[in-house]
Amino acid sequence: MRVGHGYDVHRFEAGSDVVLGGVRIPHHQGLAAHSDGDVLIHAVCDALLGAIAAGDIGRHFPDDDPANENINSRLLLRRVMELVGQAGYALANLDATLIAQAPKMAPHIDRMRANLAADLAADIDRVNVKATTTEKLGFTGRGEGIAAHAVVLLETTGA
Numbered sequence: 001m002r003v004g005h006g007y008d009v010h011r012f013e014a015g016s017d018v019v020l021g022g023v024r025i026p027h028h029q030g031l032a033a034h035s036d037g038d039v040l041i042h043a044v045c046d047a048l049l050g051a052i053a054a055g056d057i058g059r060h061f062p063d064d065d066p067a068n069e070n071i072n073s074r075l076l077l078r079r080v081m082e083l084v085g086q087a088g089y090a091l092a093n094l095d096a097t098l099i100a101q102a103p104k105m106a107p108h109i110d111r112m113r114a115n116l117a118a119d120l121a122a123d124i125d126r127v128n129v130k131a132t133t134t135e136k137l138g139f140t141g142r143g144e145g146i147a148a149h150a151v152v153l154l155e156t157t158g159a
């Protein structure tokens with residue numbers, strides 16, 4: 001068994017939606033990023049890479065590589081899962097937390113879980129996503145950006 005933790009933050013910029021867990025959510029701002037800014041998927045990638053002692057997302061997908069510009073982060077997640085499989089592991093479970101004053105995540109959580117489960121080659125009941133505000137405290141509370149934490153447990157495949 002292996003455990004991994006990931007954390008990521010992206011700041012808001014001018015825009016009309018955010019992409020989280022592969023779900024495009026209308027919002028009065030977007031997230032600044034080299035990629036599509038999917039802070040949830042970036043935290044999940046870092047948790048997976050941490051669990052197999054393979055560094056972090058920036059090492060595998062540099063933010064000065066034009067190939068990663070505006071990239072759909074689900075593609076990055078699938079590539080990270082290939083590394084997890086090659087290392088001999090599969091997902092046991094994922095638990096992730098989005099920290100944002102807004103937008104309201106609840107209506108979108110199940111679609112995020114479905115996207116993540118598909119990319120992680122796991123049953124949806126092994127994937128949990130939740131959200132919290134910080135009661136208007138701190139940078140997330142002031143609406144300056146969104147943060148995400150992810151914890152994964154991996155089990156050996158026997159491959």
Ligand SMILES: Nc1ccn([C@@H]2O[C@H](COP(=O)(O)O)[C@@H](O)[C@H]2O)c(=O)n1
Nearest residue numbers: 100101102103104105106131132133134
């Ligand atoms: N961006 C968010 C933040 C929270 N939620 C949901 O609201 C519940 C209450 O949030 P608190 O910060 O007051 O604990 C939380 O448990 C989430 O279900 C949300 O949907 N989107």
Ligand SMILES: C[C@@]1(CO)OP(=O)(O)OP(=O)(O)OC[C@H]1O
Nearest residue numbers: 033034035042058061062063068
């Ligand atoms: C995903 C990458 C690559 O496009 O860029 P960003 O979207 O800026 O995201 P970040 O969380 O800073 O991490 C890693 C990057 O290399």
